[in-house]
Amino acid sequence: MNEMERALLLSVHPRFATAILAGSKTVEVRRQRVAVPPGTPVVLYATAPTMALVGMARVAAVQVGTPREVWSTSRSRTGITRREYDEYMSGATQASGLTLEEPVAFEEPVPLSALRSAGAFHPPQSYRYLQGEALRQMATASPAAGTALLSVMSAPALA
Numbered sequence: 001m002n003e004m005e006r007a008l009l010l011s012v013h014p015r016f017a018t019a020i021l022a023g024s025k026t027v028e029v030r031r032q033r034v035a036v037p038p039g040t041p042v043v044l045y046a047t048a049p050t051m052a053l054v055g056m057a058r059v060a061a062v063q064v065g066t067p068r069e070v071w072s073t074s075r076s077r078t079g080i081t082r083r084e085y086d087e088y089m090s091g092a093t094q095a096s097g098l099t100l101e102e103p104v105a106f107e108e109p110v111p112l113s114a115l116r117s118a119g120a121f122h123p124p125q126s127y128r129y130l131q132g133e134a135l136r137q138m139a140t141a142s143p144a145a146g147t148a149l150l151s152v153m154s155a156p157a158l159a
Contacts, residue, residue, distance in 0.1 A: 007041040007130045008034075008059070010098075011123050016079060017046040021055045021105040025079030027097045030126060031089060033064050034096040042100060043130065043138070045123050052109035053138070057100040070095040114141045 010028060012020070019025035021044070040059040046052055063070055067089035071082070074097040078085065089095060115121040118141040130138070 007043055007135055008036055008127055009043045009045060009124060009130050010127045011045045011047055011125065014046040014050040014054075017044050017050070017054050019079045020044060020057060020100060021103045023103055025077065026101070027074040027077040027079075027099050029070060029074070029078055029080075029085065029088070030096045030098070031092040031094075032096065032126075033094055034062060034098060034127065035064075036062060036098075036129075038062075042098070046109070047123070050109065051112040051123075053106065053115065053141075054109045055103060055105040057103040059098055060101040061099040063097040063099070065095060067092050067095040070097040073097065074099075110138070110141050117141070 012028065016025060016028070020028065036059050038059055038061055042057045042059060043053060044055050044057065046054045063073060067085075071078075071085055071089075075082070075085075077099075078097075080088075112121070112123065115138065119137040121138070121141075
């Protein structure tokens with residue numbers, strides 16, 4: 001399969017989706033190892049109350065380590081306080097810091113209802129990989145978002 005026919009669908013709180021798309025939050029943290037190569041497209045799903053695809057970005061780099069290691073290198077770029085980070089990471093032995101670049105907000109968010117009308121769509125608890133048909137199905141849910149999704153799928157990976 002073509003590497004660019006794979007994207008990462010990330011569920012994020014609306015506050016964080018807004019910060020990522022504004023460029024003020026450039027590192028998204030997760031409680032487990034996330035293995036994606038730099039250049040991978042990221043589709044942002046804003047959770048309740050928004051419940052919509054709101055934009056895209058690209059993975060610039062991934063840091064995997066202990067929660068302490070990830071915090072020490074990424075803290076100023078996570079958009080969260082140390083207390084929020086510690087609460088989120090409580091009990092985790094591994095963490096990932098996804099450095100995101102090139103954020104693009106969709107002109108119109110793609111609501112969950114439109115995604116579900118285009119096929120079986122279930123937003124992930126944290127993240128999941130999207131490939132070929134699932135990406136094409138999402139692209140058909142909204143003309144504006146679809147153009148962005150399809151252009152990313154066909155673009156060469158960043159070096």
